[in-house]
Amino acid sequence: MLKIIDTYHARLLRGMAALAALYLGLMMVAIIYSVAFRSLGLEYSSYSFVFIEYGFIYTLMLGAPWLVRQRGHVYIEIITAAVRDRVRNVLSRLVAALCCFVCLVLAFYAGALAFEDYVVGELDVRGSRDIPRWIVTAALPVGFGLMSVEFLRFVFGREIMHTGQAGVHE
Amino acid sequence: MEWYWTLASLIGAILVLMAAGLPVGIAFIAVNVVAAMVYLGGSGGFFEVAERGVGVLAGNAFESMTTFALVPIPMFLLMGELFFHTGLANRMFTSVEKLMGRVPARLSYVTVAGGTAFATLSGSSMGSTALLGTLMVPEMTRRGYKKSMSIGPILGTGGLAMMIPPSALAVLLGTLAELDIGKLLIAGVLPGLILAAMYTVLIYVMAKRDPDAAPAYDIEFIPWARRLKLLFRDVVPMVSVVIGVIVLIMGGVATPSEAAAFGCLGVLLLAVCYRSLTLKSTWTSMEGAARVTIMALLIIFGSATFSQILAFSGASSGLINWVTQFDLDPMVMLLAMFGILLILGMFMDQLSMMLLTVPIFFPLAIKFGFDPIWFGVIILLALEISFTTPPFGLLLFVMQGVSPPGTKFSEICIAAIPFMACAMLLVALIIIFPGIATWLPSLGN
Numbered sequence: 001m002l003k004i005i006d007t008y009h010a011r012l013l014r015g016m017a018a019l020a021a022l023y024l025g026l027m028m029v030a031i032i033y034s035v036a037f038r039s040l041g042l043e044y045s046s047y048s049f050v051f052i053e054y055g056f057i058y059t060l061m062l063g064a065p066w067l068v069r070q071r072g073h074v075y076i077e078i079i080t081a082a083v084r085d086r087v088r089n090v091l092s093r094l095v096a097a098l099c100c101f102v103c104l105v106l107a108f109y110a111g112a113l114a115f116e117d118y119v120v121g122e123l124d125v126r127g128s129r130d131i132p133r134w135i136v137t138a139a140l141p142v143g144f145g146l147m148s149v150e151f152l153r154f155v156f157g158r159e160i161m162h163t164g165q166a167g168v169h170e
Numbered sequence: 171m172e173w174y175w176t177l178a179s180l181i182g183a184i185l186v187l188m189a190a191g192l193p194v195g196i197a198f199i200a201v202n203v204v205a206a207m208v209y210l211g212g213s214g215g216f217f218e219v220a221e222r223g224v225g226v227l228a229g230n231a232f233e234s235m236t237t238f239a240l241v242p243i244p245m246f247l248l249m250g251e252l253f254f255h256t257g258l259a260n261r262m263f264t265s266v267e268k269l270m271g272r273v274p275a276r277l278s279y280v281t282v283a284g285g286t287a288f289a290t291l292s293g294s295s296m297g298s299t300a301l302l303g304t305l306m307v308p309e310m311t312r313r314g315y316k317k318s319m320s321i322g323p324i325l326g327t328g329g330l331a332m333m334i335p336p337s338a339l340a341v342l343l344g345t346l347a348e349l350d351i352g353k354l355l356i357a358g359v360l361p362g363l364i365l366a367a368m369y370t371v372l373i374y375v376m377a378k379r380d381p382d383a384a385p386a387y388d389i390e391f392i393p394w395a396r397r398l399k400l401l402f403r404d405v406v407p408m409v410s411v412v413i414g415v416i417v418l419i420m421g422g423v424a425t426p427s428e429a430a431a432f433g434c435l436g437v438l439l440l441a442v443c444y445r446s447l448t449l450k451s452t453w454t455s456m457e458g459a460a461r462v463t464i465m466a467l468l469i470i471f472g473s474a475t476f477s478q479i480l481a482f483s484g485a486s487s488g489l490i491n492w493v494t495q496f497d498l499d500p501m502v503m504l505l506a507m508f509g510i511l512l513i514l515g516m517f518m519d520q521l522s523m524m525l526l527t528v529p530i531f532f533p534l535a536i537k538f539g540f541d542p543i544w545f546g547v548i549i550l551l552a553l554e555i556s557f558t559t560p561p562f563g564l565l566l567f568v569m570q571g572v573s574p575p576g577t578k579f580s581e582i583c584i585a586a587i588p589f590m591a592c593a594m595l596l597v598a599l600i601i602i603f604p605g606i607a608t609w610l611p612s613l614g615n
Contacts, residue, residue: 021453021460024244031241031431035424053236056467059244060235063464073193073465074519080191095191102200109224126236136236140228162191 006153013066013146020063027055050126054136061143068150071161080162092162096154099161103148111141173488180205180476180485181526194522195465198472202227205479227475234474235467238427239345242355244463245430246336249411249437251455256441256448258408259284265404269397275377275384277310278319282369285327286334299324299565303572311574316383317581318588319376321573325558325565325582326369326589332550333362335416336430339520340550342466346473346528349542351426352419353611357543358550359416360610361596368592376588407443411436420613469521477529489530490537500538504545504601507531508552515556515563523553547607548600555593558586 030048037044067073080088080095114137116122122133154161180201187197203224211223253259263284270276285302302324310320332339335355344351377384392400411433418429441447480486493503507527514523528549535545558565569582600606 017460018457020464021456024248024460024463025452025456027241028245028248028431028434031245031428032435035428035432049238052241053238056235056237056240057232059460060464060467060471063460064468067461067464067468068193072461073195073468074521075191075193076188076518076522077191078189092191098187098200099192099196102196102203105203105220105224106199106228109221110228112221113225113228124236133232137228137232 009149010069013069013150016062016146017066020059023055023059023062027052046128050129050131053126054131057136057139061139064143065146065150068147069153071163075161077162077165081164085164088162088164089160092160093155096151096161100148100151100155103144103151107141107144107148110137110144114138114141171483173484174492176483177480177485177489180479180483184526188518188522193468194519194525195468195472198469198476198525199227202472202475202479205483206475209479209483210475230478231471231474235471237345238425239351240341240467240470241427242336242341242351242430243338243466244459245427245434246338246341247462248455248459249336249430249433251458252434252437252441252452253408255451255455255458256437256444256446257451258437258440258444258446261404261444261446262408265400268392269400269405271392271397272386272389274381274386275315275319275373277306277313277315278323278373278377278384279370281306281310281320281323282327282330282366282373285324286330286366299568300572302327303569307572308574313387314382314385316380317577318585319373319384320585321569321577321582322585322589323369323373325569325586326592330362330365330369332554333358333365333547334412335359335419336412336433337550338462338466339524339553340546341426342470342521343524343528343546343550345470346524347532347542347546349546350611353543354546355426356416356420356611357547357607360606361547361551361600364599364606365592365596368596369589372588372592407440411440420610466521469525473525476525480529486530486533490533493534494537500540501601503534503538504540504548507534508548508597511549511552512556512559515553515559520553520557523556524549541604541608543611544600544604544607548597551593551597551600555590555597558590 030051034044034048064073080091083091114134117132117134117137123130124133124136125131151161153159183201183204184197187200188194192200206227207219207223209223210226211219213219214222263280266283267276267280270279273279281302284306303321306324307320331337335358337355337358340354340358341351343349344354373384414436415429415433418424418432419426423429424432438447438452441451477486511523511527514526518526531549532542532545536542557563563586566579566582566586570577570579573582
């Protein structure tokens with residue numbers, strides 16, 4: 001059962017990462033559209049700026065959980081490379097647990113922030129438009145929540161986060 | 171708490187967490203969460219303080235990440251990925267090699283030219299070193315090149331990558347230090363060209379002094395007419411895209427973000443012209459760019475509040491007041507900062523070094539009257555030199571990992587020294603003649 005859930009979860013993360021990649025491509029299109037229309041003296045939608053500027057939060061939150069699974073975030077192995085396998089196994093799981101906790105804290109409080117933005121009707125003035133702020137802040141609890149799940153896999157799963165090879169990994 | 175305890179505990183905690191193996195972005199977030207609760211959370215119960223502190227942190231991250239200024243990072247990365255995955259980079263690389271003809275040590279020159287393109291556009295010195303080490307070193311070893319001529323140029327190209335636009339790391343430095351990104355990018359052009367010229371002269375002198383270091387070998391003679399065709403078909407269009415980006419920024423026609431997007435479009439159009447644009451190459455490029463962008467964004471997210479906490483806790487002003495009371499010569503201060511970066515480069519990546527030092531170094535630099543753009547160029551060079559400085563520079567270890575079996579670590583270190591000396595010489599030149607870094611941006615619109 002757990003294996004099936006994990007398979008679907010992996011597909012979800014992969015799909016989210018694919019959306020993040022697509023978003024970057026669309027950002028390029030949006031910039032070219034706005035510059036081209038501006039240069040030609042044509043009217044263009046200021047939502048293109050909103051789309052571009054919000055893109056970084058969306059891209060990060062869509063892709064970061066997948067990158068955790070891929071061990072793609074930058075991390076340094078000094079201590080975990082210097083200790084014996086058994087110690088590394090324990091240390092790596094403790095580090096993953098700390099990462100999981102940090103992400104959970106952020107997910108919780110960012111969730112509260114997004115909820116408050118929604119309830120209060122907080123607006124973000126961008127590109128001369130009033131955008132409800134929760135549209136962006138709501139991405140934070142989702143992204144950090146999923147990251148915490150991925151770190152949790154390294155706490156209890158068969159694989160650990162660290163390779164044991166000294167150096168910077170990216 | 172005294173400012174020095176605050177500073178030591180903040181930086182110490184980040185270093186300990188990084189050394190323990192936490193992803194750099196998460197290490198920053200962890201320390202910032204605690205520090206935000208202490209310094210920005212106000213008073214009240216634990217949950218109230220936590221909500222306010224983390225709320226400020228999330229709000230800061232929101233503000234610092236929803237900005238147009240960050241756009242060049244993914245766009246430059248996308249541009250580079252498209253260059254490689256559509257085969258345009260390889261096409262240029264092969265043609266440059268052919269154009270060199272029978273020039274002694276031509277593979278070393280090709281490595282400098284190709285390595286600069288790889289490192290500049292890939293956004294990762296380590297990835298570029300690993301790739302070139304795997305691609306070029308075996309071929310040069312087969313041709314009888316000594317390690318100084320095969321490994322040295324690869325390690326040297328990282329310095330060029332930092333300087334010549336499009337440099338994603340320069341954009342990041344500009345964003346973090348709140349510099350004019352366009353000016354910082356343009357400021358790197360002249361130092362980059364000087365460094366490239368230095369490397370060329372160095373390879374020429376090394377090959378002249380020891381012809382056995384890069385033995386000549388026969389290759390097919392290419393008539394001049396065909397060479398011209400190769401030049402205008404496979405080299406000029408690719409270089410034009412990069413020059414186009416620089417001209418757009420310098421001429422004030424487009425912001426760095428817009429110029430970067432047009433750079434991507436330029437590469438896409440070229441790929442269409444060469445019939446090398448496929449759905450697969452486009453998708454792989456977008457995925458590659460997204461991977462590095464996400465990695466960088468998490469670190470930016472984590473560090474968004476760091477400088478604010480340093481300022482709010484009094485650590486920044488305390489350090490500045492403490493340093494300025496000694497009435498130090500500005501050059502001594504500059505060298506001290508340079509030295510700190512060299513030490514950090516032994517066990518840290520460039521992004522982490524930047525995030526840790528920019529909130530401290532730039533206020534100090536301004537206090538000492540340094541031109542921020544000039545200082546930014548020196549920091550960029552220091553970041554790269556620190557990565558390759560024997561005996562602990564991280565790129566040296568990466569190179570050892572991909573070098574042919576039997577390559578000694580000492581050989582890699584010795585190979586790196588002349589190229590690092592060139593970069594150091596460039597730093598000295600920029601200090602003596604600041605115009606090298608400031609002249610070109612001053613012409614910009």
